[in-house]
Amino acid sequence: MSAKEKLPEILKRLKKEYPEPMTTLYFRNPFELLVATVLSAQTTDVHVNRVTGALFKKYGSVEDYADTPIETLRKDISSINFYNNKAKNIQASAKMIIGKFDSKVPKTMEELITLPGVARKTANIILSNAYGINAGIAVDTHVRRLSNRLRLTKNDDPVKIERDLMEITPKEEWGNISHLLIFHGRKICQAKKPIHKECVLYDICPSRNI
């Protein structure tokens, strides 16, 4: 069976398993989702939510992130990996959004990827989860691993994987497929010890013996 033929069955089974595919990052507006997504690189969503719980109470607007001394922002996110760089990118993005985009997070891929620290993955997450726009498919480490194990792609590069997934996935499912693969990757198809025997995709997965 080709990847395109297999995909509807994969989606059907995963949707049954995970009926509410959506980001597990907490946010109240598009800029907070940008902040949470930037913070989530190399960090769990649970840890990010713990930090943003306090952060979002202290910083109510894009201007707050732009105007605060960078040392303060650094300190407020210091329990997160790579907090120096992340603080720098968040503040630079806030300034650019104020200066170039009228204080609103832009709604296009082309504009979003001009923001510091925002590449296609983050842009896709913002577009899909904050605006309901399916411009592409967010490829994180789980999506990458599962796409390979399920042979939905032969590529290893996230941009190429995204392109392959977009070719075989109906556009209205672009947001969903990313969340479904992430949920399944976290719970069952883990990197080191995939739990094949509990997997709903077992009989159609070419990697069930790895």
Ligand code: SF4
């Ligand atoms: S059968 Fe195993 S390798 Fe295939 S998707 Fe399930 S857990 Fe992952």
